[in-house]
Amino acid sequence: MSLNLPATGVFVALFLFVTWVGFIAARWRKADLNVLHEWGLGGRRFGTVVTWFLLGGDLYTAYTFIAVPALVFGAGAVGFFAVPYTIMIYPILYLVFPRLWAIARERGHVTAADFVRERFDSRLLALAVALTGIVATMPYIALQLVGMEVVIGALGFPAGGFIGHLPLIIAFVILAAFTYTSGLRAPALIAVVKDMLIFVTIFAALVIIPAKLGGYGAIFANVPQAKLTLAPPSGESLGNYSAYFTLALGSALALFLYPHSMTGILSASSGKVIRRNAAALSAYSFVLGLIALLGYMAIAAGVDKSPAHAAGFAQYGANFAVPALFLDMFPSWFVGVAFAAIAIGALVPAAIMSIACANLFTRNLYKEFLRPDCTDAEEARMAKIVSLVVKVGAVVFIVAIPHSYAIHLQLLGGIWIIQLLPPILLGLFTRAFNAHALLLGWAAGTAMGTYMAATRGFVSSIYPLEIFGLTIPGYAALYSVLVNFLVAVALTPVLDRLVRRGGTA
Amino acid sequence: MAHARGAVRTQKYAIAIPARFQYGPARSGRGAAVARKNKRLGIARYWPRFFLVIPFLLVAWVPFYNRLEPELGGVPFFYWYQLGAIIVGAGVALTVYWLERRITRTTGRTAEELDSSGTPGDIL
Numbered sequence: 340m341s342l343n344l345p346a347t348g349v350f351v352a353l354f355l356f357v358t359w360v361g362f363i364a365a366r367w368r369k370a371d372l373n374v375l376h377e378w379g380l381g382g383r384r385f386g387t388v389v390t391w392f393l394l395g396g397d398l399y400t401a402y403t404f405i406a407v408p409a410l411v412f413g414a415g416a417v418g419f420f421a422v423p424y425t426i427m428i429y430p431i432l433y434l435v436f437p438r439l440w441a442i443a444r445e446r447g448h449v450t451a452a453d454f455v456r457e458r459f460d461s462r463l464l465a466l467a468v469a470l471t472g473i474v475a476t477m478p479y480i481a482l483q484l485v486g487m488e489v490v491i492g493a494l495g496f497p498a499g500g501f502i503g504h505l506p507l508i509i510a511f512v513i514l515a516a517f518t519y520t521s522g523l524r525a526p527a528l529i530a531v532v533k534d535m536l537i538f539v540t541i542f543a544a545l546v547i548i549p550a551k552l553g554g555y556g557a558i559f560a561n562v563p564q565a566k567l568t569l570a571p572p573s574g575e576s577l578g579n580y581s582a583y584f585t586l587a588l589g590s591a592l593a594l595f596l597y598p599h600s601m602t603g604i605l606s607a608s609s610g611k612v613i614r615r616n617a618a619a620l621s622a623y624s625f626v627l628g629l630i631a632l633l634g635y636m637a638i639a640a641g642v643d644k645s646p647a648h649a650a651g652f653a654q655y656g657a658n659f660a661v662p663a664l665f666l667d668m669f670p671s672w673f674v675g676v677a678f679a680a681i682a683i684g685a686l687v688p689a690a691i692m693s694i695a696c697a698n699l700f701t702r703n704l705y706k707e708f709l710r711p712d713c714t715d716a717e718e719a720r721m722a723k724i725v726s727l728v729v730k731v732g733a734v735v736f737i738v739a740i741p742h743s744y745a746i747h748l749q750l751l752g753g754i755w756i757i758q759l760l761p762p763i764l765l766g767l768f769t770r771a772f773n774a775h776a777l778l779l780g781w782a783a784g785t786a787m788g789t790y791m792a793a794t795r796g797f798v799s800s801i802y803p804l805e806i807f808g809l810t811i812p813g814y815a816a817l818y819s820v821l822v823n824f825l826v827a828v829a830l831t832p833v834l835d836r837l838v839r840r841g842g843t844a
Numbered sequence: 845m846a847h848a849r850g851a852v853r854t855q856k857y858a859i860a861i862p863a864r865f866q867y868g869p870a871r872s873g874r875g876a877a878v879a880r881k882n883k884r885l886g887i888a889r890y891w892p893r894f895f896l897v898i899p900f901l902l903v904a905w906v907p908f909y910n911r912l913e914p915e916l917g918g919v920p921f922f923y924w925y926q927l928g929a930i931i932v933g934a935g936v937a938l939t940v941y942w943l944e945r946r947i948t949r950t951t952g953r954t955a956e957e958l959d960s961s962g963t964p965g966d967i968l
Binding site: 416419422423425426427429430433434554555556557558559560567568569571579580581583584587614615617618619621622624625628629632 | 893896897899900902903904906907910911912915917918919920922923926927929930931933934935936937938940941944
């Protein structure tokens, strides 16, 4: 592969533009960025439109845009689980998070662990929530780099070695710098640019590619029949059906427990903004569904059979399907636009994730355990420094360790993060749980989920649960959070008698 | 009118308020009246939110949509059905939002109160 000059030119120009946007964001809705909720939550002042862009950029990440069509390309219908998943997240958003927002605003909470700390008066439970959030988010940041690396490779940059990693390192240095200076304002403003680019790219893809391939009928006719639907289960098993639905449901329940989703939600200016977005964000789900179909377009176009892409597929596997499709179908300069959309699409969530980790560390570890009497300015400075450390960690992760580890860890991250469901989601609506019982439930769920993933060699999160001779393959996260919940329910009355209850009101 | 509850509002979130002063419904003023009314209405005042189960039902029964026919413009049922379900889901969320807004208008409650309903009390 040689360097694609027109595409690279457009790509670099757009990248420089968002860098500029990232730095001027510090002056947008100007406030004292030496206070944590200004730096780390944008002062909780984002209205409906900005929140729409911010959450859209936050939840629908570059990795999603690469990995979902790659899964459809490789495995077919099962990759479409992303659609029911994104259908189910919005009722949850509507029901639960305006309430969390209202409490957080009133009590000055910056993280979910802040809420748990006060709600259950348990430093230990808050610590578990904070650590789970940080550990689950780190590999997610690393995966954003994988998405970015694929498009940089597809532009024709030499892969491997220090030179191969150089563009990625430069991109992350830029990211670290503007996150440090502008805080959450930077990804919020950049998200506007990124989402515009994504919409333009997808619109063009949906017009140009089917026209070149002879329409949607021809595209689906070229896909092997076996891939188009889920294989019906046979024998004493619910097979793909239960796997498909539990994967979607478990992912939906886990999504808003991730610290970066929480940060995006808490930065909204009112509960009304969140409720409106529960409807409006569906536009991104629709786009994601269409992006998933790019996997089939890649099959119909036969990108994997083209000798020009052999090296790319050898290097990046199925993740190369969409970049290869764009290279074949779009004029060079527009390839630059499309790839820039994906790369910038990695910057936005990576920035928000690192801010979320920084908030968690600063509020729930540093201030809670190390420096309880630190000043506002000290707190904000600490968060800024941690956001840098987190990003360096992610780059080291991607450069030094095989990508498959990041993917396995992210898979585990989903299982770990869902364990926060009882303390956060249920904790919002009831105080019936005992904090120690929640902690033990969290430990049991985490252990059980990790064990389930281990039995599948960490390559699949579908665990074949057997009940009375019936096999129900399902998402390990969902099974393990059920264990977590049952332990918390069972132990609450026991521990209530043994330990005097703390907590508020 | 973000805070009718008469709760202590701090300019800077970092100021710690002792836990014993933090939670619990307001004891007087308009906030208390709202809280009493909310209590009386109970969970029924959230009735539009029950519609939010629709998006889950649409995708819950996988065998229903795991089929190729009928096609729509060359797109198999499995795909256009689920894409359509996204639009229905958005419509449901919008409808619930609209219904709740009407309720809060007619009863003079603001959306904020609908959420916090006397701060983190129990509604379950």
